[in-house]
Amino acid sequence: MAFKRNRRSPLAAIIVMAAGLALTGGGYAAATSAVEAAKPVSAIATAEQVTEGKKLFAANCASCHGKKGEGSSGSNVVPSLIGVGAASVDFQVATGRMPGQASGPQLEKKKPQFTAEQISQMAAYVASLGEGPAIPTDAMVAADGDSANGNTLFRINCAMCHNAVGAGGALTHGKWAPALDGVEARHVYEAMLTGPQNMPVFNDANLSPKDKKDIITYLKYVEETPSMGGYELASLGPVVEGLFTWVFILGFIIAITIWLGAKSN
Ligand code: HEC
Ligand code: HEC
Numbered sequence: 001m002a003f004k005r006n007r008r009s010p011l012a013a014i015i016v017m018a019a020g021l022a023l024t025g026g027g028y029a030a031a032t033s034a035v036e037a038a039k040p041v042s043a044i045a046t047a048e049q050v051t052e053g054k055k056l057f058a059a060n061c062a063s064c065h066g067k068k069g070e071g072s073s074g075s076n077v078v079p080s081l082i083g084v085g086a087a088s089v090d091f092q093v094a095t096g097r098m099p100g101q102a103s104g105p106q107l108e109k110k111k112p113q114f115t116a117e118q119i120s121q122m123a124a125y126v127a128s129l130g131e132g133p134a135i136p137t138d139a140m141v142a143a144d145g146d147s148a149n150g151n152t153l154f155r156i157n158c159a160m161c162h163n164a165v166g167a168g169g170a171l172t173h174g175k176w177a178p179a180l181d182g183v184e185a186r187h188v189y190e191a192m193l194t195g196p197q198n199m200p201v202f203n204d205a206n207l208s209p210k211d212k213k214d215i216i217t218y219l220k221y222v223e224e225t226p227s228m229g230g231y232e233l234a235s236l237g238p239v240v241e242g243l244f245t246w247v248f249i250l251g252f253i254i255a256i257t258i259w260l261g262a263k264s265n
Contacts, residue, residue, distance in 0.1 A: 045086075045124035053125030056118055060099050069129050084194065085132020086123035091190035093119045095183075109178075133193040140209055141185040143220035150218030153211055157202065165222050171198060181223045185216045 058067070064078045065071055071080030078100075081089070092098040096110035114122070123135060155164060161177035163169050168179035175198060180188065189212055195201035207215070 045120075045127065049121045049124040050128045052118075053121035053123070053128075056114070056122050057125050060114075061122070064100060069126060081126050081129060083130035083132045084126065086120075086127040086135045087133040087190040088194040088196075089123040089126045090119060090135050091187055091194055091196065093122065095187055097196070133190075136186060136189045136193075136209075138186075140213065141189045141216055142213070143185060143217045145210065145213035145217035147214065147217045147221045149211070150214035150216070150221075153207065154215050154218055157207065158215070161199070166219055180219055183219075185220065188216050188219060 057065075057069070061069075064076070065081055066078075069081035072078045089098075093114055094112055094116075096112045097108075099113065101110070112119075120135075126132075127134070154166070158166075161169060161171065162180055166180035168177055170176050177199070183191075191199065192202040192207060192212055192215070202212070
């Protein structure tokens with residue numbers, strides 16, 4: 001009898017709930033601080049890397065960006081690289097956007113023209129010109145975050161340009177937001193940190209390192225799950241999906257109303 005009464009005590013339920021909340025909360029805090037404690041790669045750039053990077057820069061980039069990366073404001077506006085950071089160089093060169101070529105409204109991605117080592121040398125050189133965002137570590141970009149939270153953040157911050165499942169979309173003036181499937185996790189992180197072209201910068205105050213990891217986790221989930229069940233509706237995004245839901249639900253409600261009306265007669 002006593003056992004049975006204890007089991008049903010409301011106090012016991014409260015204690016179990018409090019313990020559960022404390023456990024999940026503690027786990028969450030531990031996981032978050034583990035992510036934020038990761039050390040950026042470029043913090044360990046050597047003087048030799050900077051020297052090599054400077055040579056590569058003079059031969060391949062200075063014609064447009066200036067001898068000291070100061071940029072140019074002449075007939076062809078080229079941005080200064082002082083303070084853009086190693087992350088921007090890694091993103092631009094490793095995705096093949098840089099070195100730039102004859103212009104359209106937006107520079108196309110090309111086959112990358114430098115090795116990983118050369119890219120890290122140029123990144124080290126540019127980082128030495130002025131402090132900027134560092135290249136994220138493997139741990140920071142690993143797709144082991146919270147995909148549901150990533151989905152929410154992606155819909156709020158990215159879907160208006162890149163579509164709800166990252167399928168890409170057209171912008172004004174002949175520009176476009178590219179599809180995101182197949183983009184390396186590191187480059188997704190760097191794109192958020194540096195905001196190429198029309199894309200806004202999402203610094204750590206806008207989206208914490210954990211938020212960025214969650215977004216990457218969501219994108220990798222979408223990549224591995226070709227269709228999230230049912231009809232894809234051409235992945236046209238929230239408007240089409242919303243419309244579909246409304247037509248479907250409204251139709252259902254109308255059908256029930258008619259049925260109820262018919263029954264009462
Ligand atoms: C033909 C001229 C040209 C050359 C050569 C060139 N760039 Fe660029 N670069 C540009 C232009 C123009 C932009 C702006 C692109 C844009 O807004 O899409 C740019 C943008 C960048 C950015 C982004 C800056 C930012 O604000 O985040 C980086 C980083 C960069 N270049 C690095 C390099 C490196 C490294 C090289 C050499 C390997 C290089 N570029 C060679 C023209 C050039
Ligand atoms: C205002 C529109 C806009 C928003 C909002 C936006 N982006 Fe972008 N994004 C762009 C454009 C434009 C480019 C292409 C830049 C270029 O080619 O230089 C781009 C490029 C990228 C790339 C590089 C893709 C590749 O092919 O290399 C990634 C990754 C990316 N965005 C992720 C995101 C994420 C994640 C968010 C939300 C946190 C986001 N973007 C929000 C417009 C946007």
